Amino acid sequence: MTALGLRDLAGIDVGRLKGVGDKKRASLAAIDVDHLLDLLTFYPRRWVDRSNEARIADLVPGDEALVLATVRSVTKRTTRNRRTMVTANVGDGSGRMEVVFFNQPWRERQLREGLQIALFGKADVYRGGLQMSNPVVDLIGDRTGRIVPIYPQSEKAQINTWEVAGWVEEALRRCRDRGIDDVLPEDIRRRLGLVSRFDAFTAIHLPESIADKEQARRRLAFDELLRVQLVLVLRKRAMERDQRGLRHEVGGALVHRFYDALPYPLTDAQRRTIAEIEVDLAAAHPMHRLLQGDVGSGKTVVAVATMLAAVQGGHQAALMAPTEVLADQHAGGVRALLADVSVPDPGNLFGDRPLRVELLTNRVTGADRRDVLAGLVDGSVDIVIGTHAIIQDAVGFSSLGVVVVDEQHRFGVEQRAALRAKTVDGAVPDMLVMTATPIPRTAAMTVYGDLDVSVLDEMPPGRTPIVTKWAEGPLLEAEVWSDIRSQVAAGRQAYVVCPLVGESEKLEVASAEETFERLASDELAGLRLGLLHGRLTSAEKEATMEAFRTGDVDVLVATTVIEVGVDVPNATVMAILDADRFGIAQLHQLRGRVGRGAHASTCWLLTQQPADDAIGAGNPRVEALVASTDGFELAEVDLELRGEGTLMSTSQKGRSDLKLASLRRDRRLVELAREVAFEIVDGDPELTDHPALADELDLLFSDDDEAFLAKS
Ligand code: ADP
Ligand code: MG
Secondary structure, three states: OOOEOHHHHHOOEHHHOOOOOHHHHHHHHHOOOOEHHHHHOOOOOEEEEHHHEEOHHHOOOOOEEEEEEEEEEEEEEEOOOOOEEEEEEEEOOOOEEEEEEEOOOOHHHHOOOOOEEEEEEEEEEEOOEEEEEOOEEEEOOOOOOOEEEEOOOEOOOOEOHHHHHHHHHHHHHHHHOOOEOOOOOHHHHHHHOOOOHHHHHHHHHOOOOHHHHHHHHHHHHHHHHHHHHHHHHHHHHHHHHHOEEOOOOOOOHHHHHHHHHOOOOOOHHHHHHHHHHHHHHHOOOOOEEEEEEOOOOOHHHHHHHHHHHHHHOOOEEEEEEOOHHHHHHHHHHHHHHHOOOEEEOOOOOOOEEEOOEEEEOOOOOHHHHHHHHHHHHHOOOOEEEEEOHHHHOOOOOOOEEEEEEEOHHHOOHHHHHHHHHOOEOOEEOEEEEEEOOOOOHHHHHHHOOOOEEEEEOOOOOOOOOOEEEEEEHHHHHHHHHHHHHHHHHOOOEEEEEOOOOOOOHHHHHHHHHHHHHHHHHOOOOOOOEEEEOOOOOHHHHHHHHHHHHOOOOOEEEEOHHHOOOOOOOOEEEEEEOOHHHOOHHHHHHHHOOOOOOOOOOEEEEEEOOOOHHHOOOOOHHHHHHHHOOOHHHHHHHHHHHHOOOOOOOHHHOOOOOOOOOOOOOOHHHHHHHHHHHHHHHHHOOOOOOOHHHHHHHHHHOOHHHHHHHOOO
């Protein structure tokens, strides 16, 4: 008798379990539990450890405790200040107590007489008796055992935890004879100290102890992570195998001329990153590398060094930015960096020719455009800088060797496909994707798992750190405007970032216009204000940006269009309105627009005064920004605050989801899973020797999931 595979479990309908009739079958369907695999991976939300249980008679007022009790009676009333109050009388044989719930009217329906419940909270003495208010409540029904699993319950679907527990128990009993196939090679399982899969499924649902449950969780979480990593690593290796790339000449004269012309030495991080990139460039397969580096970490230098490797070998390079403004700015920056660098040209009498860098956006038109396009075709343009449109339009290259893409998030699958089409005699250009959105290492391994990742984790020296301050309410807001006025008086410039308004650009623009009018006629009257938002034409945007760059505008009032890349070193103050509406990553990006010059900079985060009852509620995101300017640290906090699942897009919730594994808590496990995935795939590139494992990937990952994982 062979052990049951996950596919077998997925073939057994939950309707075949005792106690699952038509009605319950429908309820289970409502929570997406259709077959035994769904049921066995419908994991408990919590485990109540009854060995910590206290008797009511032994409760110490003021201490937290877990109590198991039976509901005796329930009443509901409305208090004088119009709150609902549900009171339950509960007892456990040793004594009785009162449990009160404020503003939870539904407790009256939930806590029926005779029900077994677990209560976790602090008991106090009230009118001579014991009382717990607003404790954590778990309905445990008639479950016995030392550790009681608590399943996610749904009142709407009419599913309660003890029913689920009963079905799971039956399902496990039925699997016991055949066992559940362990697809993980035995030697790996032993080496990592993982329990068998059948034991894991059993102990996650019916643990003997909390330690037991932890072992089970570790195994099952590892499986989840391993599957994701296998898909990514298989794809990565397939790409390396199937795509032919160019072997670029690294460390040539050109790049050395570039380094010599730099007014500063490279940081260690830049050196290390460039070395990592050079290994890829020299290899026979195309590079697919992600370069993560916080704003200001000096990614442009790395990009230029990468592009020069292509030019050195007689190929071309393209740098793509998400917007025209940024493309423009990049062109300026790259030209400045390469001003003194010429290309060694053996065909030229002087042995050199100037390096040709061109900008190609929609605003380059007419004869100029024709000239650039012709130069790309005949190879006389070495480096072209533009928006993503470069690769989508019918732009022909003589020999495109390297592509650098700025800003990962807006560069999608289609663009990547278009890129592959621009081959040189069948060789795919090397690609470097740069992002200024730091994500934690283990998250990167999962989200960008088919890319190699380099990290610029060191800032160039000589930066004055940005001081971030939280201005809550009108009093502190006044201080913000006065700070901006005094900075402008001292010759500096400022940004005011307008609130995010839902998803609507129209509303956002309206609010930016309103803010602009208000500031111009009131708080910042007399200063020269500019307005920048997404509804302006590119020419208008560029004119405003130029005026700000040249100092003709003191204060730039803008929507989040300034989020990426805008570089005006003289701007030293930023005020972000309604900062609590932004995410951590976005606030960090925005803040990176200041602190780019020699002058000390300030970033003000403004929030409205909270309503009375929310005082002291705090604002963890704003607080995190005040506490740290380190993008990676903030990314960890962000992951912490947003919890799990936010990395995978919500539309992709499916069987491939991480149900137990946490990219945040299971960092070591993510790394192990990645190592094991490489070990397995490198020994067996098509998983022909691991058919059961391959079958599971096939079962659990839809094409959509795979496309999503490959989105980078
Ligand atoms: P990023 O694109 O990563 O935000 P940039 O490439 O724009 O950062 O670099 C930010 C600033 O740091 C630029 O003004 C650049 O001239 C400067 N810079 C880059 N590398 C170094 C270095 N090694 N030493 C000193 N300054 C540097
Ligand atoms: Mg290569």
